[in-house]
Amino acid sequence: MVSSVGPTLGExxxxxxxxxxxxxxxxxxxxxxxxxxxxERATSITYVPTAPGAWVEAEGLRQRVVEWYLADSLSGSDDGVPVTPDPGKVFLVAHLEVETLLPDTYCGGSVLVGEDEQLTADLLPSGLERPVPDDCPESGRGLTELVVQVPQTRTDAIKGVTMNDLETGVAWVLRPPA
Structure with a gap:
C-alpha cells in the first residue's frame, strides 16, 4: 500500500x-x-580629536602637545651644516610634554595628515644635537620632540599628533593650545 502522506523530509x-x-x-x-x-571593527583605528592642549593618558604615558612649527631645516649637526628635509617636504617639529607613568614606556607618535594618513617620526642623522630630547624621561615629567617630514602640499591638512591606544584601537589626535 502506498502512503498518502508522501516522503518524509529525511527521505x-x-x-x-x-x-x-x-x-x-x-x-x-x-x-x-x-x-x-x-x-574590521577590532583592527581599524578610530581617530578621536581632543581639545587643544589637552592631556591624554594611554599605555603608561600621559602627554600633550605644547607647540609645533614647520621648519625648512634643522640645526644642531656636528659639522654646523643644517639638516634639510627631502625635496618637496618640510619638517614638522612638535614639542610634547610627557609624563611617564610606567617603566619602559614607548614614547612617540605620528602626525595625522588629512582624514587617515599617519606620518611617522623620521630618523634624524646621528650626531644631531637638538635642544629638546627625542625620547621620554625614564620617570616623571619632561619635554620631548617629535620631528616628521610632511609634504609641502599637505601642510594645510595637518590635523595633529596622534597617540595610539592599542588596547582600544583609538588614536587620540592632540593639538597645541590655541
Whole structure:
C-alpha cells in the first residue's frame, strides 16, 4: 500500500542534496560576513580629536602637545651644516610634554595628515644635537620632540599628533593650545 502522506523530509534530503547545500552555504556566508565585520571593527583605528592642549593618558604615558612649527631645516649637526628635509617636504617639529607613568614606556607618535594618513617620526642623522630630547624621561615629567617630514602640499591638512591606544584601537589626535 502506498502512503498518502508522501516522503518524509529525511527521505527527500536523501534523494536531493541541494537544499542541504543551500542551507550550508547560507550559514557559511552569514558566519563570514559577521567575522569580517568584527575583524574590521577590532583592527581599524578610530581617530578621536581632543581639545587643544589637552592631556591624554594611554599605555603608561600621559602627554600633550605644547607647540609645533614647520621648519625648512634643522640645526644642531656636528659639522654646523643644517639638516634639510627631502625635496618637496618640510619638517614638522612638535614639542610634547610627557609624563611617564610606567617603566619602559614607548614614547612617540605620528602626525595625522588629512582624514587617515599617519606620518611617522623620521630618523634624524646621528650626531644631531637638538635642544629638546627625542625620547621620554625614564620617570616623571619632561619635554620631548617629535620631528616628521610632511609634504609641502599637505601642510594645510595637518590635523595633529596622534597617540595610539592599542588596547582600544583609538588614536587620540592632540593639538597645541590655541
Amino acid at each position: 527527500r534530503l536523501a534523494r536531493q542534496r541541494w537544499p542541504l547545500l543551500v542551507v550550508a552555504l547560507c550559514l557559511c556566508t552569514l558566519f563570514s560576513v559577521g567575522w569580517l565585520r568584527y575583524f
